Amino acid sequence: MIRQLIYIFIIGAGLTACSSASYIAADADVIAVEGEVATNNTIDSLILPYRSELNKEMEAILCRSEYDFVKGRPNAPLNNWSADALLQFFKDSLNDSEPTMVLLNTGGLRSTINKGDVTLGDIYKLMPFDNEVVMVRLPIDRLEQIADYIKSSGGEPIAGVKYHNGKLLFNESTGSDSFWVITSDYLYNGGDNMSFFQDAENVKYIGVLLRDVFIEVAKAQKTLVYKDEIRIVLE
Amino acid sequence: MKRRDFIRSTALLTGGVLVAPSVLAGRSSIKRNKKITILHTNDTHSNIDPFPENHAKYPGLGGVSRRYELVSQVRDEVENVLLLDAGDIFQGTPYFNRYNGVLEMKVMSRLGYDAATMGNHDFDIGVNGFVNAQESANFPFICSNYDFTNTELYGRTKGYHIIEKGGIKVGVFGLGVQLKGLVPDDKYGETKYLDPIEMAQEYTRILxxxxxxxxxxxxxxxYEYASDKISDLKLAESTSDIHLIIGGHTHTFLEKPTEVINKTGNSVLVNQxxxxxxxxxxxxxxxxxxLKKKGSFVLQ
Incomplete structure (x- = not known):
């Protein structure tokens, strides 16, 4: 335990009207929770049954990975893999006449998937939040705002589109005046300031967790694969 | 008036807002001073176990077992201790996904928390989910700016809480963040968000x-935002009578509390x-x- 004595000061006498105190002094410390791992029966006996059961479940191997899947900006293997996972998972339910893209947030990918066995616990670390998948229909001109967002953030996981020369272009162009974005309810609800989602024409809550999509896709791939392509080229 | 009292009174009067630390340190042995130690956490996010040794930022840090040990040490060292939490108890490890917050509540109860407030992530499994987990908590949740009328949480939280320890009366109230946009609508249901500054004024008046x-x-x-969004620093300067704001949400690591001057010119501590x-x-x-005799301050 590191105890740093920080400082002493006075909180003024403003509270005297109704209280018995005339002044208040305070010391402050930050106590780092570190050092020898403490074991104490009071807490450990409570946690142990939960931990054992959970660990057993989390150690289940879903697939293998031949690389370290890291996230990054503007492009990274984990960015492409996670965005593609959504496109792959929902491809049968998409309407071909309307263009569809995937947009996630780099910040939302919470951990690397390391080379070797990929366990259920690894995917939980990647996506600990219970974010749900939503499909959002936006007017076609909002594509510019998404492009601006990607430019200013430095890159987010995308699929179905490429960012080039300051513009987002669908891999398969259509003349549609609107498009669908597969994303998370967190982002749709204003998370990470993706304000363009406020102009949604339609929203479908799929009732599937983002993490569950990753789990299913990992299982189906057996060995994790990602498209080694540059999707975002920042000038 | 005795000479000794006269001197003490003088020191007090010259004290006002800014007595030099050395003067204060010298006074700490005065018997009638009462002491209380506040221990606090925020945004614990279901971290029951320490981070793994290969964790990029916090290798091997944390864990409730060690927190228990550290809290026990302080309780052995000083007489009056309060343990408080500023919310976001839920979400962040599979313990939460698997057991829906029950273990977090049990652990905090055993650690002896005196009170907590709710963070946005504490709504992640809905109001009902929180209520189910709360069955395992033996400490109160203090929510002063959420109106839970028409939700299952109605009557299960407190607007304020007074704890008396070692002759000191500590008043606690709790402020939560605007839920719209942070939490899916169906999770917080009909919970109404009330203005934090107005409610702070209301509850400090009561306390x-x-x-x-x-x-x-x-x-x-x-703690703080680039925009004009309400934050702990803004709250501190726009109110009076709060002595300490124990913050959360922004995961801010402060080396020491920030001292803010409030509306009436007094200091407020903001910590996280x-x-x-x-x-x-x-x-x-x-x-x-x-001093017991009110008149004894007047030097004539």
Whole structure:
């Protein structure tokens, strides 16, 4: 335990009207929770049954990975893999006449998937939040705002589109005046300031967790694969 | 009047807002001063176990077992201790996904928490989910700016809470962040968000008139924003009578509390200890009691 004595000061006498105190002094410390791992029966006996059961479940191997899947900006293997996972998972339910893209947030990918066995616990670390998948229909001109967002953030996981020369272009162009974005309810609800989602024409809550999509896709791939392509080229 | 009292009174009067630390340090042995130690956490996010040794930022840090040990050490060392949390108890490890917050509540109860407020992530499994987990908590949740009328949480939280320890009356109220946009609508249901500054004024008035010596706000508003969004720093400067704001939400690691001057020119402490239980905050308060004879301050 590191105890740093920080400082002493006075909180003024403003509270005297109704209280018995005339002044208040305070010391402050930050106590780092570190050092020898403490074991104490009071807490450990409570946690142990939960931990054992959970660990057993989390150690289940879903697939293998031949690389370290890291996230990054503007492009990274984990960015492409996670965005593609959504496109792959929902491809049968998409309407071909309307263009569809995937947009996630780099910040939302919470951990690397390391080379070797990929366990259920690894995917939980990647996506600990219970974010749900939503499909959002936006007017076609909002594509510019998404492009601006990607430019200013430095890159987010995308699929179905490429960012080039300051513009987002669908891999398969259509003349549609609107498009669908597969994303998370967190982002749709204003998370990470993706304000363009406020102009949604339609929203479908799929009732599937983002993490569950990753789990299913990992299982189906057996060995994790990602498209080694540059999707975002920042000038 | 005795000479000794006269000198003491003089020191007090010249004290006002800014007595030099050395003067104060010299006074700490005065017997009638009352002391209380506040221990606090925020944004523990279901981190029951320490981070793994290969964790990029906080290798091996945290864990509730060690937190228990550290809290016990302080309780052995000083007489009056309060343990408080500023919200976001839920979400962040599979313990939460698997057991829906029940283990977090059991652990905090066993650690002996005196009170907590709700963070946005504490709504992640809906109001009903929180209520189910709360069955395992033996400490109160203080929510002063959420109106839970027409939700299952109605009557299950408190607007304020007064704890008396070692002759000190501590008043606690709790402020939560705007839920819209942060939490899916269906998770918080009909919970209404009320203006934090207005509610702070309302509850400090109640706590002050109840004779509280120390008024603490458990806040999940966030430390500071680039925008004009309400934050702990803004709250501190726009109110009076709060002594300590224990913050959360922004996962801010402060090396020491920030001192803010409030509306009436007095100091407020704003503190926050990061997240995940890697740090435990400690603030020792020493309260100088008024002399019994009110008139004895007047030097004639």
């Amino acid at each position: 002050k008139s109840s004779g509280c010596d120390l008024i603490i706000c458990l806040s999940h508003l966030g 200890v990061g997240w995940a239980g890697v740090n435990l905050g400690r603030i020792d308060f020493e309260i100088e009691q008024k």
